[in-house]
Amino acid sequence: MLTTDRSQLLVLLSGRKPLLPHSYCCIACLAPLLSALFAAAALAVMAKGMRPQIPPHTPPGLAALIQECWAAVPEQRPGFDVLVVRLQELLNSLKQQERTAAAAAAANAAAAQYNAQAAQLGVFAGVGA
DSSP states (O other), rough: OOOHHHHHHHHHHHHOOOOOOOOGGOHHHHHHHHHHHHHHHHHHHHOOOOOOOOOOOOOOOHHHHHHHOOOOOOGGGGOOOHHHHHHHHHHHHHHHHHHHHHHHHHHHHHHHHHHHHHHHHHHOOOOTO
């Protein structure tokens, strides 16, 4: 069965028409195929040091932590105790950035509203200008 699964994986990856009907691709049959894909990814990491690309919008602290977790030498990777602390710090930092951005947006909206009301009254306010 494993040989059939591997051959089906190769067929699927090559883009050729499968030898067996689509009903063959049931959950029970996908598990070995996915295992083979994960094994291929693991081999690419081990043999070539390949890693997935970190999306550009990833917060810098999180990107750095991900890269630290990918260290080739296991002793250089952060332990779970360090991960928990660093992830909590990152979360707190992101929450603070959101609060700061929300406060700035509210202040800008209030200044714009004040200036609009002052303009209607013909008064030069210049708040936030």
